[in-house]
Amino acid sequence: MMSLLAKWTRENNELAFNCKQQNDELNRDHNNLFSHRRCSSDFHKLLRKLQGIPPHSDHAQLELSVVYNACVCLTALSHFEEAELLLTQAAHRVLELAGEDRGTSDPSVLWRAALKSVAGTALHRHVLSLLCLQWGIWLAKSCLNPIKEFQEEMSLLERQGGAVWDDCRTEAKEKIPNIPRLVLDPRRLAELLKICTAIVQGAERLNEGWNTLSALQAAAALPAPRALIAYTHLLSGSCLAHMNRPQMALQCFRRALETDPRCACALYQSTLLYRQLGNVQAEIQALRILHSTLLLPPTTEPAPAAGRLLSPSLFLCSQSLGSLLSVPSALSVLHSLALKCVIHDRVSEGVENYLDLLAALRSEDQHGVTANTLTAHAVVSTLPKLPRLYLEAAAALLMARRPADCMALCDEVIGTILDLLPDKVLLEDPEDGSVAESREEREEAESGLVKLLWAAAAYLLLGHCYAQQEDWKQAVTHYTRCFNLLVKVHCKNNAFSPQVSAPDKESNQGVDLCVLQRLKGISLAGRGISFAQMDRLREALRDLHLGLQALPEGVSAGQWCGEVLWRLDRRREAAACWEKTWSHTCPPLAEALPVYAQELQSGPLLDPTELRSRLKELGPL
């Protein structure tokens, strides 16, 4: 008859075997939660049997192995509390076996005592592997202090790891049935924990402003899964970026990508760095790669790390790391890519990107799910509101001389929000209005203003479209509609006059007011130009003057104002007007303001050289 020990060992070994096998089978469908749960409950049941008798040295190896197996399964399920309870219990029983349980509750004291009591016996490596699990649980719970406290034991574990676990392997190889099997090689666990600890500690210290470069570079040489090695490079890069070494940081990000091509966060960090360096072309390139990387189907988690049982993400849940690993969603990346292209003279590319973005949004609307939620990286959504996206796309289409498409988009925007427009928006001086107005009212006013601006911008773009098609009458109509919407905004405090040139970046309202003012200026200028084209010069002059008043740096308004004056035979004034306009440099498109609130140079243009020659004919003032 088999002894109890042999039976239990066999039960453990069967469970461990099943657990491994199920894990291998189910890993393909990403659905091993259930099998883990089952394994952990089975192991727990076995453990209850084992712990139903007083600790005995014959059973201790098996018992500790079962505790280890049960805790690995519990950890895989993120049931850290239960696992920790089992571990503490096991440590107490180890002490009980040695007859020196003093009932301490401090975990570090407990583990030290447990390790000491088994020093030099075969149980030592079992207790060490349990401590290893405890380490993982500390790590998962972001308790870095006890880990620091046990640094010495961990390194001991690391150092003698090879020899100790080699023994273990050879024992296991001898095919003796009463060697309890483990579901996970403790050495692999230690390896995984070591690199995870290095990464988490690196991120924490980086957050605190320390230089952790050497530690991170040492971590990069550890045996670990690809993705984790990539993280160490990524963190080194971030560290270097903090130390103001952008080129070296970029090298590190590149190495991270070479190591793990799916390391999207490295790409994202590089785009941020390129932006900081002002390298637009590289930034656009990086954004494009980032976007295509994010579109890749989520892999079957490349985590053969700890025998696929424990995913590294279990241990990488520190907050400071999370912020470093966060990556915007594919759509917001696509948006910034499109915007970048449009602003930096790659209009046709930008248009394509915008159209892709809109199509993606539409299909996502239908399916209702984001494809990228499965990725391990935190997804940051910085996507603007839909009407704004439409308007930006429309502006891009206009710039690409596709007025018909542009008009379709603008019509859609107008059709959606026209009914929601407020009759009147009353704005208050943000400095002193806080007392008088309740929060909701202000929010309502703000949202009203935003909608109004969208509608106005849509009309403005329509006006531009007609102007581009030289349908001046229609252009005038739409510019007028735009202007009519804009004058619905009133400022309560007369003294509070919106600053035009410098948008106050801190408050939304500041930006909105700036946009309002610009839209006014541009629409008036557009109408003026249209009038000028229709030879209604007086009205043209009036509108252009008003436009210049609203937006003094308006280039086309200035030029056309001069042109109209010239035609009215007020040549000196015209010359002055031109000179003044030329004294402003034509501002490039900026990211701070919506594209549609900037001068797109889409309308009829005047040839500056021709104007200059005219001026020359006029002679000196």
Place this chain on the structure above:
Amino acid sequence: MEKSSSEDSRRNAHSLSHGGKVVLFTCKPDPGADGSERSGLTFRTFYFEREGNAFVKATEGAAAISRKLAARMDVVTCESALDVQRRVKTPFVLVTKRSEKGGSFQYSLLTLAGSPNRLEPCIEFKLPYQMKGKVRILQGPTVLWCHGNSAFYTSPLAAGVREVPVQTTRWLFGELPIHKGQLFALGLSEPLLTNQPQSTLGYFLELGQVFDGSLILPRPYLCITQCVRVLRADGEGDALRCAVVAATSQKQLVLFENGTVRDTCELPFEQADDVQVVNTGRSGCLLLVLFKQGHVCAVWKETFQIACCWSEVSSAHVGDFLGCGTEQALLLFGGPGFSREPLEKFLITDLCGISYSSGQDSEAPKTSLPPQENSLFTLQALESRLQSGLNVLQELEREVRVKDRVLQQSIQVLAEMLSGREAVLSQPEQEGLVALWDSDEGSDGETLDDKMHETPATSSKPKADKLWHRITGDQLVVGLILSAESGLPASGVSLSLLTEPGQSSPAVIQSRSQVFWLPARGPPTPTLPASSSGRAFSEPAAKRSKRRVAGDDPEARRLAVTAATELAPLLTSGCVKCRAMLHYAEEGEALVPESRPATAVQHCGNVSVDVHDLCQTPLLQNPQIRSDEVREDLLSLLTVLDHWLFRIDSPDYSLGDVDGWIKRREGFKKIEVSPEHLLLDSPGCSAPMLLRWHQINPFQGNLSIHSSQLQMLQFLDSMLTYLPDSCSIQPVKCTTRQSTAEDFASALEKEVLSLREGLSSLLCGKEEEESNKGRTGHEEIQGPGSAEELIRCRREAWQQNVEKSRVRLSPLVDAGRYREMIKSISKVKMDADLAALQQAQMTGQLRC
């Protein structure tokens, strides 16, 4: 004070359930004596009345036990047990009287029998001590108790007090529910030797037989078991099979089946006193665990989960109190006032719909457990049921999958039949197997050709720096270091040995030549050999491998050429002096890629071998030395030892510090003259081992090993434990001395195999036909009539057999198939002949 009085009342008021009634035994104080002395025993029986929701007294009676006044009487215990003589379950009560003088104790077992019930004495016995600890009344009736290290029992049959003939420190009593009824006692056996583990010892009281008690309760549990109940048992003796529940001091209820732990249940209380089984009919069985502090815990037997817990219970009974056919649990609650109003507070329940209670706050929770914990237990029970359901579901799903597959296959076959095609399943497919390989024959030719397009650098006449020789193992290694200026390409260079011209005519000594790069200046480090292995004079240039260590400038490095040969034939043939000849590709000719580069030969010097040179090489003695001798040692080792090169590739898990791991291994020493090589020369191993690890990136590396094959395998095996599981080790190339021999062996093996397979397939076809024929023939031999008939049949059968074996010895086979087989075999044979020829040439050359 209160506690003691309650205990007192408990000691003197005992209750049991019998036949759906509750029987209370009380020792009445003798009216004649003062209040503290008791000598009369009274009993009362109660039955439950549903209408009144109360227990109603049925009978009452008394018995005077002691005629002597002032003899103090106590109830020891009462229990229902099987009366073997009357074959009915009967209530028994054991009372004790202490005689005046002390010293001896009078015990009597009384039974409640007859109608109307009367107390009748059953056994009387005297003991010189008072019974302490647990006393059981089991079937028989048998009274069991322990005293000291011994267990005692008595019964009407046993006639007097008997002692169990084994002594242990701890005893457990129980009965097996088998038809004959077996009373057993379990104890720890004293080990015969001190280091022998203790085992559970069982003793059947009726049979007086010792048995293996671990069939009932495994040893580690014996010491911690507080009470035990056998649920079911069959078989006898050592073939005993039983299911047992035991409550342990580790706060667990454990279910054993045939001596193994089947399930455990954590109990919420300590100090279990008794386990009873409630058979609630269709809802299954409940296990009622009674605890000393008045707690009771009900556990479902099927799920082994806690169903309910109660506290402040004075006693718990099992029986059919309602008379409904199934059993219920009766819990009597009560503190000190118990004896006055005995059955006032009670609960009858089976936890499956039946619940009668009285004297209890209906609002008050029945359990002492916090409700949360209680619901947790319920949840656990539900979960376990759910899980078993899930298992069934999964099994069903698996079955459905199999059926689906079968259906699909049948549909496919049907469809193909309809469309006129015949579905062809290959043999392996039918067996669900996949062919391992498709035979494809060598494509060595191209690679060989490629190697010939090596473009050698310009060269003048090579200049030899130094000629040296070593005896390493059983081989002679002759080495030549060429000066850097000679600038020979490694591909065309080899060294061969000729016998001394003094004897008849110079003959070629069979040797293997290898080429190594050495740096011209600085520390001399032989890098990976751009080696070649081949016979001298047999196309030396054709077999050159074009491996060259990239990155270094070959111009700035020196070449070392070595030739190794077996020492023994050299010595036996008396040749102790030989000439070293350098072969190299001549300039110009080699530039034309199509032509085979013409080789030039140059005599570089003479080597004289002395048998007394067999001394230890300085390298093996101290690898830290940096000298030319050490380097030569290293070169000769590299030449002599078999060489393997492995590419270690771990695509998704970095390799870590492999170098460090190798260095940490015992016995590996760094070689100073070539720091990238590690030397293992442990005294246990026959040959030294040279290792070189070159990491390409964190996920890839090259490992080059110079050693014997066994050592290499051992090393790789130990290395596998270090490397990640997902990594692959691929041999890039290996050079061993036995290559031709191995080729020959494998060719022979192939020949034998193909011969066997061809023949067996040929004969099998034949056999089948034969057996078909045989079967039809045998059908005649049916129903033997007379003896002659029988003999005739036998003879015929025998003749058939003879015929068959004759045919088998010289079988007739199909000519076409035979021809085919012969063709294929001759092809294989030709290959083997070629290999044999090569091998013969080699040995022949060696001989000369």
